[in-house]
Amino acid sequence: MDDDSKFFNRDRYPLWTDDHVRFCDLDALGHVNNNAMGTYFENARAQFLSLVTPGWPKGDAIFVLVRTCISFKHELHLPARLKVGTCVTKIGTTSLHVANALYQDQTPIAYSEAISVLIDQEKRTPIKISDALRATLMKYLDPTTQNDG
DSSP states (O other), X not given: OOSOTTTTOGGGOSEEEEEXXXXXXXXXXXXXXHHHHHHHHHHHHHHHHHHHSTTTTSSSEEEEEEEEXXXXXXXXXXXXXXXXXXXXXXXXXXXXXXXXXXXXTTEEEEEEEEEEEEEETTTOOBOOOOHHHHHHHHTTBOTTSOOOO
């Protein structure tokens, strides 16, 4: 990331999740393993999805992850209290794009972008995001950019 100021702009994240580094998150070098950082982002997405789709992960429809990308900025060590910001960056017909930024205190640690698709739980096929769900998702839209929807 050359200019990552957009990704770490705290104003773009309407939802914040608390987390912390666990001993099991460390690698042989004594810093947090990249896979553990993925878990922090997953926890934040799970909190977000439970807010926008009550009863998640159960129900007739569920968002499933189809793509994720993480960019790392700083090392992370134990002990550490974490904050993970979440925002919606795009709402498609069946897909949802979510961005997250991970911080330790004021230090930006990593950034994640994820794409999920809404599927019918029984048929396991994509389904259209309803107008009601779209309205709920819009509450978490990145306020610093325009959405093409």
